[in-house]
Amino acid sequence: MSYLSTLSATTRDALIAVFVFAVGMLLYLAGLDTITDAPKPALPVRMLLLVVMCLATFLRRRLPVPMLLFGIGPLAIDFALGPSVPIWLLFSDLIYAAVLYARGNLPRLVATSCATLAAAAILATLLVTGDWRSTVLAAALAVAFVATPIWWATTVYSHKAIADAERIRAQAMSLVAELDLRAAVTEERKTMARDLHDVIAGHLSAIAIQSEATLGVLARRSTDTPMAGVIGSIRAESVNALQEMRTMIGLLSSDDGPTDDLTAPPRLAQLPLLVDAARAAGITVRVHTTIDDAALPSAVDQAAYRIVQEALTNAMKHAPGQPIDIDMHTEATALAIAVHNPAGLVGNLAAPPTGTQRGLVTMRERATALGGTISAGPDAGGWRVVARLPLTAAQVG
Known part of the structure; x- marks a missing residue:
């Protein structure tokens, strides 16, 4: 697990915004920021636009579509001043976030709208300039800054959906396995209860009945012998054991598990x-x-x-x-x-x-x-x- 995955979403977005601002400033200072040969505006203007776009990047996870719409303004200003790489990269990130994090039908609407506008821009370039090289450049920019983030967000969304489906499936399988285990345990308990009732409880009942009969015979003979005490003890112990056995059989036969009244030892x-x-x-x-x-x-x-x-x-x-x-x-x-x-x-x-x-x-x-x-x-x-x-x-x- 990476260090970033342990941070909150807000902290990660803040770090990303700071990192993007630092990279953008390096591109501006190194003179590698322009897309065309248009004259470069003053550096403070570029910095201001970069700060605004970084703020939109910070909020893109919580407000994906509003931040995308908000980013159109800085993008238009940058386009008028001369397109620069940092601003366009940040706007493509806003497109990615809107397709990935938006709810309901908004991702499809965003993707369709961005693709339509990109196609319209390519067609407009061809009609206005009549130059096929400019048209190819516009198409390349549309693929790089519009089509690519839409494709990547759609792929990530699909993978997340598959992972969520597999997670739900695993939970369902775990629940089914637990229910099967409970059913098997319940059936085994009922089998044990039948065996105890048919074998042991039957013998205990026979002991209790026979000892009671022996006590009756001794009573009719009016014999005062220690044997009567021994048989009486056998009778009492067999009756007590039979009561405990019946309690155990009731416990094993119960589908609700043990209760205080049923299993009080x-x-x-x-x-x-x-x-x-x-x-x-x-x-x-x-x-x-x-x-x-x-x-x-x-x-x-x-x-x-x-x-x-x-x-x-x-x-x-x-x-x-x-x-x-x-x-x-x-x-x-x-x-x-x-x-x-x-x-x-x-x-x-x-x-x-x-x-x-x-x-x-x-x-x-x-x-x-x-x-x-x-x-x-x-x-x-x-x-x-x-x-x-x-x-x-x-x-x-």
Whole structure:
């Protein structure tokens, strides 16, 4: 990009006017300004005409046709005094500007009028002088100072029109591509929703129905057994999972995208429900919290719930029947979470993530997305998951 292209149109026009004045003065001082052998007028007169034409050049972009008409006066005076190159060049520039910058039908009118006047001047030269050499000179001047700027302005205008058309076409293609992408995403979401409904939601419904039936059988037998608590927990968890699955299916099936009512994720306010479900399965869960749920940023609140949920699930899976301690408290700049249970874990969650350790990977992703940290590993004869989530993480993501 050139330096001139970074300037405003007014600044460029001013620089052009100053440059043309300087070149014109050099031609006048060097004696290279005349077109014919007529006597040269005084230099101040030439300078005055040059200043007037430079002023018209400065305004030619904003007032193309008026400045062209205005330039006829200095041109006529210059022609009467003896045609000079700077004035005629500036007038040809006014013709160029009028054809290029005028609006509506004015460019065609200007081009037609200038071509007609030039042809009339050539014919008048032939009729008045009767000299073919003078006629050829008049024709050459008409081509140089009239036809050339009209041709050049028409070419530039055509190129600009083509560039504008291509720009509009590119924008239209970009819009079409974006609409195609949205349609493809919407179709993929609907396909995912159908798969979730047909496969996973069906299995969850079967689990909920069968566990409810088992609870009914146990109730009729009036048996007080820990198995009833376990099955009740299975029933509650399957129902909760089914509700979340239906919410997800509704989200994927929606054409309008997510809404607050449709996608509101669980938060720490719902932690007692999670703990009650674990206790119903016969697990001793001790919770120690010194936090204000309402004061937590939304992103931290949601991530903390999911981390505790995943840690509880892992503890119940790898150390069944063992007590679990959950400790959460707010520090100066972070929410600290610790989930501990005694020895009995199978496997090593601190090992490099694999396909069977997706839970830990998910916890780490949630923590790091908020700029926090998380660790999981053996600690004091048991297993401990420790996470720190910055309280400023509301702006992350």
